[in-house]
Amino acid sequence: PGKIISIFKYVNRRAPIELFIKRRFDFILFTNYVALPSLRKTPYGVVVYDLSFLDCPEYLREKNLKYLTQFSPPSITEASLIVTISEFTKARLRHHFPNLKAKIVVTHIPPVTQKKTTKAVESIATGTLSSIKGKYILYVGTVEPRKNITKLVKAYSMLPKAIKGSY
Numbered sequence: 001p002g003k004i005i006s007i008f009k010y011v012n013r014r015a016p017i018e019l020f021i022k023r024r025f026d027f028i029l030f031t032n033y034v035a036l037p038s039l040r041k042t043p044y045g046v047v048v049y050d051l052s053f054l055d056c057p058e059y060l061r062e063k064n065l066k067y068l069t070q071f072s073p074p075s076i077t078e079a080s081l082i083v084t085i086s087e088f089t090k091a092r093l094r095h096h097f098p099n100l101k102a103k104i105v106v107t108h109i110p111p112v113t114q115k116k117t118t119k120a121v122e123s124i125a126t127g128t129l130s131s132i133k134g135k136y137i138l139y140v141g142t143v144e145p146r147k148n149i150t151k152l153v154k155a156y157s158m159l160p161k162a163i164k165g166s167y
Contacts, residue, residue: 014071017042029083033068035075045081045102048072051092052146059146076100085109135166 028044053068079102103108104151
């Protein structure tokens, strides 16, 4: 699938979802900004975490900026549902796409109503991370200039030797 998607990207197109999924669905949720078009006109939703590619494009790598600028707007405007993680992003969606017809659902991470960690989340975390022995530092995010990973590495290098030696 990756090679097919790359070929379509090379010719500035999005590959139809039917190239990858033969079954019919009533609805498809794309979890990262860009939806693949459907030859069957299957309705879809898209998850939009932020609009940094529009609000502060100078902080994105050129390749990612080009991809998001080209393929996110049609994915967003043609979606029947948009899921986002904050009221701020919802407002930015309304600002950049004032004629949106899609319903926008805000689902905070973690959900605001969640009072304590569920057993399922606990088991995933402990099951996945318990196999790593010793102390560690975990960064989860994209490798983009806006994430300032250089400062994270610099901060680590400034830690006292005793602390650095234990990670």
